Amino acid sequence: MDVPLGIPFEHVIYLAIILFLIGVVGILIRRNVIFILLSLEVMMNACGLAFIAAGARWGEADGQVMFMFILALAAAEVAVALGLVVQLSRRFRTLDIDAASEMTG
């Protein structure tokens, strides 16, 4: 069964991959914690998009269920991460993630 709007399934997946890679690159190149968190959100949403598309492609509800989980996860993650961001800015007086590189092996 085709997607009602007529967008091919592959295109959605490509979009998801592109979004995901944007997130990855964002994590790797940004030093600001806020931007890293944003990139994480982008990656999660890319996954969510892929789930939605897959759910639509096979007509199953599982994709939507997984998206709900991802939303919950993202919400929880943001809550914790923002707490960490606050701590980071308090301790290091910066939002630069590389400042917090004390856990060396």
Add this chain to the structure above:
Amino acid sequence: MNVLLLISLLLAAGLVAWASERVNSNLPRWIALGSFVLATLWILAVWLGGPSEGGLYADQLYPWIPRFGISVILQVDGLSLMLIGLTMLLGAVAVVSSWTETKTRQGFFQFNILWVMAGVVGVFSAFDLFLFFFFWEVMLIPMYFLIAIWGHEDKAYASMKFFLFTQISGLLMLVAIVALVWMHYDAQGQITFNYHVLLETDLDSSVARLLMLGFFVAFITKLPSVPLHTWLPDAHTQAPTAGSVILAGILLKTGAYGIIRFVVTLFPDASREFWIFGMALGVASILYGGYMAYSQSDFKRLVAYSSIAHMGFVLVGVYAFNDLGMQGAIVTMIAHGFSTAALFMMAGALQERLHTREMSKMGGLWVRAPRMGAVTMFFVIASVGMPGLGNFIGEFLVLLGAFQEHVLLTVLAAIGIVVAAVYGLSLMQRSFQGTPNPDVAQMDDFAFREMSVMVVLMIALVWVGVYPQHVLGMTESVLPMLGVSP
């Protein structure tokens, strides 16, 4: 005799000694000393009582983990009894030798000594391979603590080295044990770790060779033989006096015992094929140990290397595969236990008095402490192999036995006797003779406590040297069991 009781009592005494430190810091060593003296007397009584009809002094069997055929088999024959007796006696010597040396954590110190000794008794009497391995590990850990906690300046390095060498070679043995049991299971359909049952295992000769090597490497690491000896000088030098006494006097003997009891008997054919290598390794140890001993300037290190040379004689004797060599090896084990324990105790006593082991900082000590000088002279002479003292009997029988099998190797080993004179006398010269060192203005001589131990050891050496029949008679009946026909 109830070996299990002896082991449990030693373990219990260890716990009591540890706990008693809270009451009085002197109490632990009295408890340890009392336990060892009583145990020695017990062994003596058992020895005087004679063996049972089967030639055994103790025979105990309890199931332990029946599912895997593991049981507690503790048996004591002449060889084991003698070594256990030596262990208990040297245990007392070890406690006395560190009487004033350790200042911290007295209780835990004595606990470790008692537990090492319990492990050693188990090693000498276990006839279940799993149990044997168990005790092999039991004696390792407390020994590690002894070096690591109460050792000298480089203790962390030395204890770790000791631990790694023994542990890795022990694992090799474990693999060999499991493989042997598996082979037996494969052939007979029965899982058992019982030594007597495993003796009957039919092994493919190539498999037997591999398994034999597994045991062999574990035991020559402990012995130690060249080229796996390098842990010993470090461990000895860094260990507290009691640790050195135990290490040289007893732990090295567990290696020799293992070769005699397990390598030679479990894999008779493979061992016999291997004889020339075993003997050559022994000769290499004799020569290399002697040569290295001469080049040392540290009193304890010199004695440590001399141990390697003496243990080489054991290897040569065992791999001669005749009654002379085997008996000689056993006498060497006993006599070396006495003489080297005394020399290490002397090293400890010197370090306690002078705060150094460097012989360049000694010299002319005889003038300050004639008793110590005379005692050192006695034990140096013994370890040089003077007839009339125990070491000579052992080395002579070993060489006599080896000569029947291989002339060239025996001649090389005999050169070791000359080298022994070189390093032994140079030890004497550099520490006790020569111009009195002006830095050592005064040194306390041996008092009653140290002298009494030394006298016991001297009498023991003379006894073995003048009438070795007691030792030889004890092991004579064991020889057929060891696969050595006279």
Add this chain to the structure above:
Amino acid sequence: MSMLWIVPALPLAGFLILFVTEGKLPKMAVAAIGAGSVGLSALVALFVGIEFMGSGSTSYAQDLWTWMAVGEFSVPVTLYLDRLALVMVGVITGVGFLIHLYATGYMWEEEGYSRFFAYMNLFVFAMLLLVLGDSLLLLFLGWEGVGLCSYLLIGFFHTDPANGYAARKAFVVTRVGDTLLILGLFLLFREIGTLDIQESIAGAKEAWPNGSTMNTAIALLLLGGAVGKSAQVPLQTWLPDAMAGPTPVSALIHAATMVTAGVYLIARMQGIYLLSDTAMLCVAIVGLVTLFIASFTALVQSDIKRVLAFSTMSQIGYMFLALGVGAWSAAIFHLMTHAFFKALLFLASGSVILSLHHEQDMFKMGGLWRKLPIPFWCMAIGSAALVALPLTSGFFSKDAILLTASHSENYGMWLWGGAVAAAFMTSLYTMRMMVITFFGETKMEPHDPSKANMWLPLLVLAALSIGGGWLGFSVLEELFHDGGVHGGLHLDDPIAWATMAVPLLGVAFGYFVFATKAFDRRGMVESAAGKAVGKYWFTGWGFDWIYDTLVVNPFRWLARLNKNDAVDYIFRFTSLVARILHNLLSITQNGRLRWYALTMFAGLLFALVVVAII
């Protein structure tokens, strides 16, 4: 004869008492125990000897206990007495007692009086065991025991490192010989199956034909042991240095008894040597070479004890020569007379040394003969016996050796010629020693502290040195069934005349060279050639140099080189590799979040690629 065991037991008891009391006894008690135990032992030996000679039996064995027994190998502790052993016991306890007595005076002022007598008693015990042992292993026990005591006594004044060095040298060099000896025992046991002396000789006679290789090998290995103990070439270098010990020690151990143990061993193993002409010839050559080298060396020494040491070496060379040519009785005869006169010489020189406050350099002595009459006359008598002036004890024994050598079938006249030439040298160096020490101008004023306990032994030994020769014809006759001692005055034999005349000529020449001004001695010594030869001889023909260069120094160098044990580098390398890997990996743990993320994605990518490829 059942009292035989008491003979060695008494000195042992003396040793134990002195050892256990740790020098806390008063000096008089120490002297009484030290000398008394040996004296009593000599008395017991005398009784046993008289009983033995009276019994007419050829041997007596006393079983004590089984030393060790393994399978077929069994060594009983059995004392075995025959005429040979009896002679040795007599020398050891008799001469030993005299020397002990002398030492009670000589060592009176020294530190460690008790320790000294403990060692000396232990020595006598070990030496008695050596000669009484029925088994070669028991002999070896005594053999090593005397070596130990020799070491302890050479290094008696242990605060001087030079003494310690001399002691260690003596022990190690003789140990080389001992090792050969014990290898000989191994070989003997492997071939014959016993170490009992009588049984093994009987077994060897049965097992081997004359001149068999195995027998020769055993004989040569035993010779190796004898050479080490008796300071013969090539293991002779320790004896001159051994003079670092107190003089009574030199007299007892390094002249009268221990150094003759090699002679005893070969005589004891006669049966083995008789089977091998090669070995016999080797023994003779060793003796001759030593005797030659030592007598030349003695000629240039300046230390009076070293002169005597080299003289001892050369006299033992005579004994070896005698053994080699089959003059068994003569060898033991010379051993006995040598014990008398050499002990006398050492003790007398000891008195001289003591009276000059431990001065041993002959060139600082001189003109002492009026001031120290007893030592002088004793030295003179000892020297007369040493150079074998007619009718002294040394004359009979040395003549017996030389005459037997001249009759020997193996190069007899060569051996005789060499030995006679060396006898000439003996006269020469003896004259030199006497003249320089006792005549000429007085350079030091002596102070003689000796008492009866010191000069009495001298007088007894002097009497024995003169008259002891006659013992040879009663006690030693038929010792070995070799026709006895061919000594004495053979007035019809030109060789005997020559043998007798050479020492006299030597003495006369020596007088001409050293005592008169007619000969330009100084000129010869000072000349370039004279200096070079003198130096070469002085160092004992360079043997020490050879051993130092070939063995001692390379060994020391190797020892220094490898102090840290090269084998350990293998294991240190292993740990080094582990450490490097550890360091490399811990670089990656830098704590940077983005680096971790990067490696994570790189790993993911890698996994994807791998999956894709597969």
